Amino acid sequence: xxxxxxxxxxxxxxxxxxxxxxxxDITLRFGGVTAIKDISFDIHEGEIRAIIGPNGAxxxxxxxxxxxxxxxxxxxxxxxxxxxxAMKPYEVARMGVARTFQNIALFEGMTVLDNVMTxxxxxxxxxxxxxxxxxxxxxxxxxxxxxxxxxxxxxxEIQSIRKTPVGRLPYGLKxxxxxxxxxAAEPSLLLLDEPMAGMNVEEKEDMSRFIxxxxxxxxxxxxxxxxxxxxxxxxxxxxxVMDYGKxxxxxxxxxxxxxxxxxxxxxxxxxx
Amino acid sequence: xxDIFITPFVDMFAAPDFLLQVLxxxxxxxxxxxxxxxxxxxxxxxxxxxxxxQGIMVVFAALTLVGFHAMGVPAWTSVAxxxxxxxxxxxxIERVVLRPLVGQPDIILFMATIGITLFLIGxxxxxxxxxxxxxxxxxxxxxxxxxxxxxxGGLLILxxxxxxxxxxxxxxxxxxxxxxxxxxxxxxxxxxxxxSQAALSVGISLQTIWVLVWFIAGIxxxxxxxxxxxxxxxxxxxxVIAYKALPVLMLGGLESITGAIIGGLMIGMLEKLxxxxxxxxxxxxxxxxxxxxxLALVVLLFRxxxxxxxxxxERV
Numbered sequence: 001x002x003x004x005x006x007x008x009x010x011x012x013x014x015x016x017x018x019x020x021x022x023x024x025d026i027t028l029r030f031g032g033v034t035a036i037k038d039i040s041f042d043i044h045e046g047e048i049r050a051i052i053g054p055n056g057a058x059x060x061x062x063x064x065x066x067x068x069x070x071x072x073x074x075x076x077x078x079x080x081x082x083x084x085x086a087m088k089p090y091e092v093a094r095m096g097v098a099r100t101f102q103n104i105a106l107f108e109g110m111t112v113l114d115n116v117m118t119x120x121x122x123x124x125x126x127x128x129x130x131x132x133x134x135x136x137x138x139x140x141x142x143x144x145x146x147x148x149x150x151x152x153x154x155x156x157e158i159q160s161i162r163k164t165p166v167g168r169l170p171y172g173l174k175x176x177x178x179x180x181x182x183x184a185a186e187p188s189l190l191l192l193d194e195p196m197a198g199m200n201v202e203e204k205e206d207m208s209r210f211i212x213x214x215x216x217x218x219x220x221x222x223x224x225x226x227x228x229x230x231x232x233x234x235x236x237x238x239x240x241v242m243d244y245g246k247x248x249x250x251x252x253x254x255x256x257x258x259x260x261x262x263x264x265x266x267x268x269x270x271x272x
Numbered sequence: 273x274x275d276i277f278i279t280p281f282v283d284m285f286a287a288p289d290f291l292l293q294v295l296x297x298x299x300x301x302x303x304x305x306x307x308x309x310x311x312x313x314x315x316x317x318x319x320x321x322x323x324x325x326q327g328i329m330v331v332f333a334a335l336t337l338v339g340f341h342a343m344g345v346p347a348w349t350s351v352a353x354x355x356x357x358x359x360x361x362x363x364x365i366e367r368v369v370l371r372p373l374v375g376q377p378d379i380i381l382f383m384a385t386i387g388i389t390l391f392l393i394g395x396x397x398x399x400x401x402x403x404x405x406x407x408x409x410x411x412x413x414x415x416x417x418x419x420x421x422x423x424x425g426g427l428l429i430l431x432x433x434x435x436x437x438x439x440x441x442x443x444x445x446x447x448x449x450x451x452x453x454x455x456x457x458x459x460x461x462x463x464x465x466x467x468s469q470a471a472l473s474v475g476i477s478l479q480t481i482w483v484l485v486w487f488i489a490g491i492x493x494x495x496x497x498x499x500x501x502x503x504x505x506x507x508x509x510x511x512v513i514a515y516k517a518l519p520v521l522m523l524g525g526l527e528s529i530t531g532a533i534i535g536g537l538m539i540g541m542l543e544k545l546x547x548x549x550x551x552x553x554x555x556x557x558x559x560x561x562x563x564x565x566x567l568a569l570v571v572l573l574f575r576x577x578x579x580x581x582x583x584x585x586e587r588v
Contacts, residue, residue, distance in 0.1 A: 067473065093475035105470035107463045109527075118463045121456055122475045142454075185474065 007044065010237050011252065017045030019081075020221050021066070021189060026075035028061055035061040036072065037245040043189065048215050049223045050232045053242035054265060059225045060102060062242065063193050066223065067099045068092030080188075094122050098187035100178045102194045102225075108167035112158060112177050113149070115166055119184030120145040149184050155217070156180045156210060172203040176210070183214060190214070192224035196231055204228065208235055229266075233257065241265070280549035289426025294548050295541055300434045300503075302540020303441045307496040308517040309524060309532035310445070311489040316526045317465040318485045319370075320378055324385040327514020328392045329490060333358060334497030334506045335400045338408060347411035351494070358490030366482045374478070393508060402508065407501030409433060414502060437499035444495055445533060448488070452529070461485060519568035523579050531580030539564045 006018045021043040028036040036058045043049045051059045064070040066077065068089040077084045079095065087095075098119070107115050123145055153159055156176055161169060166177060175195065182190055195211065196204045208231055214220050226232045232239065233253040241249035241256055243265040249256050256262055284291045311326040336357050340350035369384050410416055415432035422428070452458035464471045464481050472478065500510060520539050524531030543563040551559030571579060 069469075069472070088477070089472035090475045090477045093473055099473050101469065101473070105467045105473070107466035107470060109466050110462060114459065114462075118459055118471075118474050118476075121460060138455075181474065 010047070011254075014046070014237075016047045016237065019043070020045040020079070021223075022078040023062075023065075024076045024078060026062075026065060026072045026077070028058075028065060028070055028072045035245055036065070036242075038075075039242070039245075039247045040075075041240045041247065041250055043221060043223055044238075045188075045221050046215070046219055047221060047237040048211070048235055049221075050236035050239045051223065051225050051242060052227075052229070052232050052239055056244075057242040058245040059242055060193060061245075063099070063191055063223070063225055066092075066189075067097055067191055093185070096185075096188035097191065098182035098185040098189075099191035100175070100182050100193055100195060102197060104171075104174045104178055106166045106174060106178055106181070109165065111163050111165055112169075112180075113153070113162045115177055116149050116153060116180045116184045117145065119152075119181040120149060122185060123148075148186070152180050152183050155213070156183070172199055172206075175199070175203075175207065179207075179210065179214075183218070183220070186218075188221065190220050190222045192222065192226075194225050194227060196226060196228055204231060211235060275554055276550070279553075283549060287426065289423050289428050292423060292428050294544050296428070296430065296434075298541035298544030299537060300438060300540070301544070302537040303438055304496055304500050304513070304536075305516045305520050305540055306533045306536025307441055307444070307492055307499075308514050309520040309536050310448070310529060311492045311496075312517055312521055313524075313526060313529055313532045314448075314461075314492070315485055315489055318461045319381075319482060320465065321370075321381045321385060322378070322526070323489070324382065325388040325392065326489060326493065326517065327511045328389045328396075329358075329361075329493040330497045330500070330514060331506070331508055331510045332361075332392050332396050333490065333494040334407065334501045334510070335396055335405065337494065337497065338405045338501075338506055339400050341408045341411065342405075347408055347413075350408070351412070354494055355491065358494060359487050362483050362486035362490055365486055366479060370482055371479065393511075396508070404505050404507040405501075407498060407506050409498075409502040412498070414498075433499075433502045437502070440495060440499065444492065445529075448492075449529060457481070457484060516564055519564040521578070522568035523571055525578030525580045528578075528580040531578060535579065539567065542567060 007016050009015055019042045022040075023042070024040050026036055026039050027034065039062070051062055053059050061070060065072050068087045068091065071086050079097075084092075084095075093099075107118065110118075123141075153162055156179060158173065158176055158180060161173065161177075166174060169177065179192070179195065182192075192211070196207050199207060211222060211224070212235065215222055224232075224236070226235075236253060238251060239249070239253055239256045240247060241259070241262050248265055249259045249262040251259070308326055308330065311329070312323055315321055315323040315326070333354060337350050337354045340353050341347055345353065365388060369388060370381070373381055373384055414436050417432050419430045419432065419435075420427065421430065452462060460471065460476045460481055461484070463474070464476060464478065468478060471481075497506070497510075500513065504510065516539070517536075520532060520535040522535075523538060524533075524535030543560050546563050547557065547559050551557050551563070
């Protein structure tokens with residue numbers, strides 16, 4: 001179990017749990033390019049943790065390391081108090097890490113409902129034969145899974161489009177369906193790769209509300225990458241700031257906002 | 273003009289029992305085209321690979337079955353063993369061919385399946401020899417009698433092995449559709465075809481699904497092999513009928529299971545009708561070898577995505 005003594009209380013008075021995931025001295029290289037250089041930070045259970053930074057800072061690479069799409073050359077990822085061996089993305093997913101993608105990755109040919117149901121794949125254990133003839137355990141399982149999925153669909157207010165093929169939906173709704181699919185997996189850790197990218201103000205507000213509600217209602221730990229500084233500062237409990245693959249700041253939004261290195265990275269340093 | 277537009281239809285109405293016979297024969301071969309096309313569709317949907325080897329897998333499965341039986345293994349045990357061989361084949365194809373080629377352009381993977389085809393032809397000939405074999409129809413308990421019906425005082429002969437083939441194919445298709453639509457693995461297969469990255473992120477293993485899909489294609493190949501072998505014997509010439517699946521796919525689209533089935537039945541029946549009522553009297557017969565391709569071309573002219581394929585809409 002997690003060591004809850006490491007928990008803390010947020011500015012708005014929520015109790016945050018122990019360390020769920022810890023990145024220890026992660027270095028990731030692509031050939032000669034070092035995308036991430038010796039970065040360490042942790043994610044506590046129940047918090048909303050943001051990773052921010054200018055373009056090309058290595059934020060997405062970091063998220064891909066967490067979700068197993070990239071394997072770092074150096075460093076360790078600790079998950080639930082133990083080092084995690086090098087894993088394939090689907091194995092990481094099975095350990096309870098769900099994610100969304102910067103450029104929406106949905107199953108376009110399938111309906112919203114079917115898309116969200118795929119999020120439950122890891123919760124279905126009945127044998128293939130039992131499933132094929134819709135019998136016994138398989139039936140109960142499918143019904144239980146459907147109930148959970150319907151709860152998620154309700155929660156994200158996408159009931160009206162549940163039978164619509166995803167390919168036909170507008171961008172903002174697709175983003176929401178992707179969140180629903182990730183949420184359907186009941187993840188211990190939810191990774192959001194630029195959840196507001198390309199959205200208008202109204203859609204951004206909706207999405208922010210959903211992210212806060214998810215955290216509040218399901219107690220889901222969330223790590224997100226975002227460009228929009230305003231959104232990030234409002235949403236997150238703690239922020240990691242990256243620049244050129246290095247960590248240049250880590251703390252509450254207020255601490256980060258007033259950090260000179262961070263300001264320099266974002267606004268540039270005036271030439272002497 | 274009269275020979276083209278009037279006489280054939282007059283003939284059809286004059287002898288409806290014969291028309292039924294023609295349609296039935298067409299249906300039976302159509303079902304087999306549909307089964308082969310189904311193997312293509314399944315693999316294409318889950319991996320975007322156009323599997324050229326589906327035809328030779330039919331031959332290979334049939335030869336393996338007959339081969340086991342020739343070694344003195346009881347018929348149904350041979351079927352089980354053949355399924356084992358098809359599973360082993362699926363595993364080795366995934367390990368040796370597909371896994372190293374993950375992420376390569378589609379055309380490379382297509383070429384790889386041609387490689388698999390050539391390998392299976394050579395390998396099969398070394399093991400089983402090149403001569404024709406007889407399918408172990410009776411040993412499998414498939415009835416070989418005929419039912420003779422007399423609709424409208426005419427004559428309609430249904431061979432029981434054809435009826436068995438049709439029923440077996442229908443069961444296979446229903447089972448497959450249920451599997452794809454209602455099971456975890458089925459959903460995973462459909463998901464993988466849509467977006468492999470997203471599939472990985474919800475915990476779907478690429479390797480497992482590929483093996484599964486190629487194994488299912490192997491099962492379909494075996495059923496097709498038994499049914500076709502019962503009609504025409506088992507030899508490498510059987511591979512040629514696999515090419516009939518190509519026009520079926522053009523008609524039905526590469527994505528759609530329903531399309532493959534309807535396309536297969538349509539081609540089977542239309543080519544028989546054309547052969548009997550137009551081909552033989554007007555063109556000297558033997559139109560079955562090319563009619564399907566011509567039909568597909570005409571369809572492509574008007575509907576490039578096939579009759580049932582998903583419409584390609586590009587947002588600009």
